[in-house]
Amino acid sequence: MSRVVGLRCLTCGADYPVSGMFEGCPKCRRGEFASNLNLEYDLAPLRGLTRRALEEWTGPGIWRFAPLLPVEREDCRVTLGEGNTPLLICPRLSRDAGVELWVKDESRNPTWSYKDRLACVATSKALELGAKVTTMASTGNHGAATAAYAARAGLDCVIFTLPTVPQAMVSLMLSYGAKVVATTFYGRWELMAHCVREYGWYPMGNYLMALPTGNPFGLDGYKTLAFEICIQRHWDVPDAVFVPVGYGEGFRGIWRGFCDMRDLGLIEKVPAMVAVEPEGGPICNALKKGATIPERVPAKQSVAFSINGDYTSVGSMVTIRESGGSGVEVTDAEIMSAQALLGLEGFYPEPSSAASVAGALKLAREGRLRDVRSVVCILTSTGLKDPAATAAVRPGPPAIEPRVSELMRALKETYGFDPGA
């Protein structure tokens, strides 16, 4: 069992004792700038761990990896059977892209998104710390996961959302018994901040008007994605991992998982982490300017609403730097094209999730994956959360009279399919 020894600032390196610090590094905080604190572990008790031994760890859901997660009390570990999602190659997309293109299908999680990994660990930590209420400002997946794990843990849960959020997302949150309120874009953070500071509600993610700092415990839930990728690929680490990125918690967490495996001597190389975001996003804006600190970019429309933030975290930029990674921006058309191509491989991801594959295909087209053998794209959530996005670009089926001649005509005209050919 490793042990969490403190929190460390990603910008100034200051160390803090483990506590409920959710607003980033106090020393670095200036105006809109806030720097993430990440957990520091003492891995010494795990020295000598072999690949075989780690593969044989057992436990419910992602608690299989409990020795590398920040919740010590076993009776506080909540699970809905998250994790252990399939890692599958896409044969046709691989052929087109000229690299092995694998997808990690995170839609197989309990609330159909990878946010379950975060919610699992953050909610368990809330129990360990004695919290009574968890809270989150979310446009969807994060809120659904927060609500489900609160229900499982027997905690009250308040979710702040926007009036524009797809009905499927709201229905999920309400079904899990969360108290959901819709309010304004910035108002949801103001209200959440008040309730965290005044009532001691436990924040499952960001509530700052500054650069997002999130929940460092929940962030480490994403480490388990990297552990699973290492095991599922028999320790053949992919050259690059493509992640749809908004605030960059998943992006950072996955990278931290690969770092754990490296620091324990279980892998030698680590993947380049590639952040994929909607066109005009804050990461590519900062990279183009050569800036290490992301700045706010103008708000825009995108079909990928789950990752369509006007800013990102310091952690996103640090992850790109540490991993030798990069950023790529994709248009709505590229995202919806990737969603359609993934459908032909048997996957139906949310548009935001298809962005990871859209990013990989774009770099392949631009000849930027020539030295790359294999990539893993994270499909973070299911398309069933936002079917309207697909319906908007895909005509409905033809309605026909029940006659064979009509069927043949419709198959040919609509789908170019001729059964007699």
Ligand SMILES: [Zn+2]
């Ligand atoms: Zn600092």
